Amino acid sequence: MSFSVTRVRHRNQKRTAIFGHTWTHIDRRVIGVKSSVMLDLRLIREDMEKVEKALARRNGGFSIRSLAEVDEKFRKTLAEWEGLRARSNQISGEFKTGKVAQEDKEKLKAESIELKANLANSDKEKTELAAKLDELLLAIPNLPDPSVPDGHDETGNVEQKRWGEIPKIANPKEHWELGTALRCFDFERGVKLSESRFTVLLENGAKMERALMNFMLDFHSARGYREVFPPILVNRTCMQGTGQLPKFEGDFYKCADDELYLVPTSEVSVTNLYRDDVLEEADLPIYHTAYSPNFRREAGSAGKDTRGYIRQHQFNKVELVKFCLPERSEEEHEKLTLDAEAILEALQLPYRRMLLCAGDMGFSAKKCFDLEVWFPGQDKYREISSCSNFGDFQARRTNLRYRPADGGKPRYMHTLNGSGLAIGRTLAAILENFQQPDGSVLIPKVLSPYLHGLEVLEPKR
RNA sequence: GGAGAGGUGGCUGAGUGGUCGAAAGCGGCUUCCUGCUAAGAAGUUGUACGGUCAAAAGCUGUACCGAGGGUUCGAAUCCCUCCCUCUCCGCCA
Secondary structure, three states: OOOOOOOOOOOOOOOOOOOOOEEEOOOOOOOOOOOOOOOOOHHHHHHHHHHHHHHHHHOOOOOHHHHHHHHHHHHHHHHHHHHHHHHHHHHHHHHHHOOOOOOHHHHHHHHHHHHHHHHHHHHHHHHHHHHHHHHHHOOOOOOOOOOOOOOOOHOOOEEEEEEEEOOOOOOOOOOHHHHHHOOOOHHHHHHHHHOOOOOOEEEEEEHHHHHHHHHHHHHHHOOOOEEEOOEEEEEEEHHHHHOOOOOOHHHHEOOOOOEEEEEHHHHHHHHHHOOOOEHHHHHHHEEEEEEEEEEEEOOOOOOOOOOOOOOEEEEEEEEEEEEOOHHHHHHHHHHHHHHHHHHHHHHOOOEEEEEEOOOHHOOOOOOOEEEHHHHHHOOOOEEEEEEOOOOOOHHHOOOOOOOOOOOOOEEEEEEEEEOOOOOHHHHHHHHOOOOOOOOOOOOOHHHHHHOOOOEEEEOOO
């Protein structure tokens, strides 16, 4: 299987074959975004009411009205500018023929110079409006799918299923207590090395973390996801493409000297793999799985989960990413969610699936399931995976298209992703769910092979 | 970090001021021809946004030769800045 990529390829660049595809390595570092992308401007023009209604279901006011105004002004200015250009080109054409009398030449020159001044004004206005339009468009979140329930926060989420039996544990301990006694975590030294919400994994924790990572990657690979390990530092274009920027600048770590960001999730790098490419319909769907460390500043989370290993600035995660035909994304979303659930089931961790309400969904998502794992020590379900369908939202921002089999014009594909799973939280959940009265923790059977057959973590005497 | 080279259409690759959206070849598509080892012939072939049209086709305007700016009546072509890629050296896992 291979596809040809219809994008520009630079000289001296070699095509690289990967997974049977070929792709081009291009980074145009497009900072400005064409106004035709983001939410479909056409949709906004044609059915503003529908868009407004859909957006109103999200938290925060997103007025389309100002956008429509700017759009109208922009198009008017564009038409003006194009008219001036047309005349200017016409004048150049006259010169080309060489049949212009000397005095007419002078006249034309004079007109052209005058035109140039007008053009400069018009151009400035056009550029400003385009920038304004992009700014507004980039700040608009995806429209919630009609099947997404109303609601403002997590209380509006709808439980869709439960799996597994909640273990009966007398006086359950929390994972940090267990993990500290089992020599999994050293929270103090993490703080010493960087700051709060950074943790050192000690031998058992380090080995468990690594075992989980390998187990999950193998598991997904066996189910048709192809493994990739992309860069952990990505440029701004990537972050904008998946929807992290420009709205949430404060949530991420950034290298001051390089305009590079530490990925908050490998969703960013993996989704951007095919940015600016035109794939063939036959290449879809594409499934990838990737491990990466993730870095989040957790701005706005002050006081939340300050103890333990649940909310860290740096954490490991195995991610699932899909690219598919628009008409298949709903089905692929369900399958992807089942793949994430399969990990929890293999590990024998009780969980439930929540359908997020419109107000609780992330910026780029059109529909999202959260998987929540049971934490006996906390006596509640906690998020461990988030499986989202983005529709064509990210595809527009990343210019990610495919050519239909019938040879028609390239169309935007759909992207999806989900955690499969957040490794730190999985470790914490294992500690809490498989804790024994003596403080030891049984290791899930599927994980033992990744730990040289180890079956139980025992506290040091 | 030092030195050099380079960025043009699906690909290769011409193009140093108007006749260039851009030669030629390859590839793709369409048609024709031939039966013989798969070749030949002809034509066609980028993207985006607008206008015209009931709509499509067609016609038409504008932009796009890495990005941005400048010179000029006019820029792929000249000048400046930046980005990226490649090669060699240094350093390094």
